[in-house]
Amino acid sequence: MKNARITFYHDEVMEDSLHLYQPNTQKIVIQNQEQLQLHICYDDCTISSLFLIIENSHVTLIEEYQGQLDSLQMQIFVSKNASLFRFGLYLQLQNQVKLIRRIHNEGTYHNVLLDLSDAHLLHDEEVELVTQESKCHLFSAIYAKDHFQKKYATKFNHQALHTLSDCKIFGVCNDFAQMVIATDAYIKKGAKRTKATQEGRIINLTKTASGTIFPDLHIDENDVEAAHSCSVGSVNLDHLYYLQTRGFSYEQGKSLLIKSYFTPIYQYVQDEKLKQKVEMAIQKRIG
Amino acid sequence: MSLLTIKNLHVEVEGKEILKGIDLEINAHEIHALLGPNGNGKSTLLSTIMGQPKYKITQGSIFYKGQDVLKMSVDARAKAGLFLALQYPPEIPGVINSEFLKAAVNTRLEKPVSLYRFIKELEEATKEVDLPLDIVHRSLNDGFSGGEKKRNEIIQMKLLKPELAMLDEIDSGLDVDALNAVVKAIQEVIQRGGSTLVVSHYARFYQLIQPSHVHIIVDGQIVVSGDASLIHRIDTEGFDWVKAEYHVRDKKTTRPNSIGLCGVKEKINEKR
Ligand SMILES: Nc1ncnc2c1ncn2[C@@H]1O[C@H](COP(=O)(O)OP(=O)(O)OP(=O)(O)O)[C@@H](O)[C@H]1O
Ligand SMILES: [Mg+2]
Numbered sequence: 001m002k003n004a005r006i007t008f009y010h011d012e013v014m015e016d017s018l019h020l021y022q023p024n025t026q027k028i029v030i031q032n033q034e035q036l037q038l039h040i041c042y043d044d045c046t047i048s049s050l051f052l053i054i055e056n057s058h059v060t061l062i063e064e065y066q067g068q069l070d071s072l073q074m075q076i077f078v079s080k081n082a083s084l085f086r087f088g089l090y091l092q093l094q095n096q097v098k099l100i101r102r103i104h105n106e107g108t109y110h111n112v113l114l115d116l117s118d119a120h121l122l123h124d125e126e127v128e129l130v131t132q133e134s135k136c137h138l139f140s141a142i143y144a145k146d147h148f149q150k151k152y153a154t155k156f157n158h159q160a161l162h163t164l165s166d167c168k169i170f171g172v173c174n175d176f177a178q179m180v181i182a183t184d185a186y187i188k189k190g191a192k193r194t195k196a197t198q199e200g201r202i203i204n205l206t207k208t209a210s211g212t213i214f215p216d217l218h219i220d221e222n223d224v225e226a227a228h229s230c231s232v233g234s235v236n237l238d239h240l241y242y243l244q245t246r247g248f249s250y251e252q253g254k255s256l257l258i259k260s261y262f263t264p265i266y267q268y269v270q271d272e273k274l275k276q277k278v279e280m281a282i283q284k285r286i287g
Numbered sequence: 288m289s290l291l292t293i294k295n296l297h298v299e300v301e302g303k304e305i306l307k308g309i310d311l312e313i314n315a316h317e318i319h320a321l322l323g324p325n326g327n328g329k330s331t332l333l334s335t336i337m338g339q340p341k342y343k344i345t346q347g348s349i350f351y352k353g354q355d356v357l358k359m360s361v362d363a364r365a366k367a368g369l370f371l372a373l374q375y376p377p378e379i380p381g382v383i384n385s386e387f388l389k390a391a392v393n394t395r396l397e398k399p400v401s402l403y404r405f406i407k408e409l410e411e412a413t414k415e416v417d418l419p420l421d422i423v424h425r426s427l428n429d430g431f432s433g434g435e436k437k438r439n440e441i442i443q444m445k446l447l448k449p450e451l452a453m454l455d456e457i458d459s460g461l462d463v464d465a466l467n468a469v470v471k472a473i474q475e476v477i478q479r480g481g482s483t484l485v486v487s488h489y490a491r492f493y494q495l496i497q498p499s500h501v502h503i504i505v506d507g508q509i510v511v512s513g514d515a516s517l518i519h520r521i522d523t524e525g526f527d528w529v530k531a532e533y534h535v536r537d538k539k540t541t542r543p544n545s546i547g548l549c550g551v552k553e554k555i556n557e558k559r
Contacts, residue, residue: 237340239379244361245337245371246387246443247394253362256390260381263426 002033007041026050033057037271042069049073054107060085062274065099065117066092073100080106080131087274088113091281096120106131112268114278115142115150116285126155129163129191138167141262143285144177144209151180158191165195170261171202172286173211182214183228189220198228203235203261205254258286289314289350290451290482291336296347298328298335298507305331307507308347313451313500317482318473320493320518323504324526324537329486330374332504333453336484337371338364351451366395368481370449372440374456378428384439385409385423392446412445416468433460441465441472450481457485458492470495490522505535 006028030036030053037060048071052061055077061084065072078084090113097119103109105127115121127136136156144150156165165185173179185196202211215228235257243253262282269275291313298306305328313319321329335342336349338361349356356364379387388409393399413420416438428436437457444452457469473483473496487493493515501517502509505526510533511517520528530536 236377236379238377241339241361242373242377242379243382243387245365245373246391246447247362247365248391249362249394250360252390252394256382256387257379260379260426263381263383 001035001037003037003039005039005041007043027053029053029055030057030059031055033059036060037062040064041066042072043067049075051075051077053077053079054082054084055079056081058083060087060271062087062089062271064089064091065097068094069097070095071098071100074102076101076103076105076109078103078105078107078109080134082106083108083110085110086112087269088115089278089281090115090117090119090121093117093119093121098122099124101125103127103136105129105134105136107134109134109136110268111137112139112265113141114262114265114281115140116281118146118148120148121150121152123150123152123154125153126157127165128157128159129165129194130159132161133163134160135164136166138165138169139264139268140169140171141265142169142171142179142181143174143262144171144179144211145174147176149178149180151182153182154184156183156185156196158185158187158194158196160191162193163191163195166197168199168264169201169213170264171200171211172205172258172261173202173209174205176206176208177210179209179211180214181212182216184216184218185226186218187221187224187226191221192223193225194221195225197226198230200228200230201261202232203258204232205235205258255286262286290317290352291484292348292350293336294348296332296335296349297345298331299343299345300331300341304345305342305507306335309504309507309509311502311509313482313484315480315482316477317500318477318496318498319482319484319500319502320496320498320515321484321486321502321504322488322518322521326538327505328507328538329504330455331507333371333455333484333486336364336453337361337369362394365447368450370444370447370452372437372444372452372454372457374459374486376428376436376440378426378430380426380429382427384425384427387427388423388443388446391443395447408446409442412442415445415471416441417464418442434462434465437461438465438468441469444472445475448479449476450479452476452481452483454483454485454487456487458487458489466492466495490518493518503529505529505533505537507538508535510535 035058039062041064043066167183169181171179181200183198187194198215200213200215202213204211211232213230215230217226217228219226235254239257240253269278289312293309293311296306296309323329389405418438437460458466476483498515501515502512
């Protein structure tokens with residue numbers, strides 16, 4: 001496994017070639033890499049758009065956002081015979097952030113993201129599934145508190161035969177936070193034997209928190225498999241009672257149940273260091 | 288001193304009275320069996336002792352080792368040594384079994400249990416109930432079979448070492464080997480000076496655990512208490528003699544199926 005690390009800084013010029021400064025638009029091309037782990041850190045970044053092209057390679061991309069980022073547009077191209085496993089960590093964003101992601105996928109694209117940030121966030125992702133057998137798996141775990149508003153809009157465009165999208169989004173909404181999760185899967189004419197599944201779950205921890213889910217399937221073709229399920233509710237009282245009968249206090253039980261929404265993320269993290277980071281972030285934020 | 292003392296306990300759920308004056312006393316080293324027809328309040332009694340918030344106590348008292356249980360939170364009861372193996376343990380996806388078990392053990396310790404010691408005990412417990420160790424790495428009860436859920440309850444009982452263990456139909460869905468593991472777990476409690484209160488419908492299970500006291504609950508009241516010979520009689524004759532001898536009707540017959548049928552029943556009961 002090859003490792004590379006790129007950090008975007010605000011206003012420092014770094015000597016070495018892996019620290020990039022200033023230009024608004026960046027382009028990264030990865031070709032013919034058997035296994036590459038790329039770590040991109042946006043530390044008060046000033047770039048506004050990034051192109052990432054992956055050809056004939058298998059790439060794990062860890063993207064960390066922190067600091068004064070306000071908007072980033074990302075365009076990703078994954079070629080046939082290529083795969084991208086992207087892990088997004090949104091931990092210390094501030095203020096208002098807009099992330100726009102456009103993915104042109106001919107191969108396999110995984111997107112796993114953990115958002116524990118205290119920021120207003122607009123996350124708009126569109127995945128084009130353009131060639132036969134192209135696949136996309138998406139898993140998001142999102143936490144919102146205080147008065148923060150988070151909007152996650154995700155669109156899958158199935159344009160070819162036998163494509164797959166599988167989307168799971170779990171959200172926990174606390175205090176006065178607002179969370180809107182909208183997922184749309186479009187199965188275009190010609191995309192026979194396509195499979196699209198969407199699952200969304202939100203718990204509102206307070207009466208003033210408002211989380212909503214809009215899962216939508218738009219199907220223009222026969223012979224496809226599509227399903228969606230969603231639930232919005234509060235902490236399950238039967239579960240809480242069970243934990244209490246084993247000695248957990250109300251608060252301990254509640255925090256264990258909240259954390260349970262974030263547990264599935266571990267199955268996507270192989271890297272031990274990253275796992276620890278995720279664990280610590282969840283522990284710190286959610287307790 | 289008695290371990291548990293219940294006096295004149297009345298309990299309502301959703302405005303309906305389920306328990307109608309229960310008296311029960313349990314001392315150290317005793318195994319109490321609670322029998323009764325379906326839907327007559329056995330689980331309600333156990334859950335009320337544990338503190339399930341759905342059940343509203345309208346009258347009566349419960350004392351555990353001299354402490355007023357009704358003033359204690361559910362977790363305080365657990366920490367004080369009460370344990371309830373639920374009739375239907377819930378599935379909680381995302382809560383990892385081993386982490387849950389360790390945290391549960393730690394709730395009653397000042398210093399967290401050493402990892403070495405915990406793993407050793409956990410290995411022993413899973414071995415005794417004959418579950419593969421990988422079950423502890425899964426989500427709590429999530430997708431477990433009926434028997435696996437019950438076995439997982441026994442693991443909890445073994446790790447948490449309660450002083451009063453209440454087991455609500457722990458035997459349902461368990462095979463012979465697992466039943467023996469339950470017997471052993473009960474013996475461990477008794478050896479520590481504790482007691483158990485067991486609900487089951489099966490004489491065969493009671494033969495294994497040899498209860499010292501037996502109570503029959505009908506329509507929210509303990510109508511008769513005695514020794515293990517009561518179980519034999521119920522096993523062979525059912526509950527009808529209890530109802531006839533103690534002039535009670537179980538909950539099912541008080542609920543009219545249709546107006547006509549109800550009238551007929553009233554007539555029959557009048558004749559009695
Ligand atoms: N949460 C609830 N809401 C409404 N009714 C309830 C609730 N819990 C219990 N009941 C009712 O109370 C009565 C007693 O129930 P309970 O579960 O205590 O019976 P049981 O003796 O344990 O029966 P079984 O042998 O079938 O387990 C039943 O009629 C049941 O429907
Ligand atoms: Mg019951």
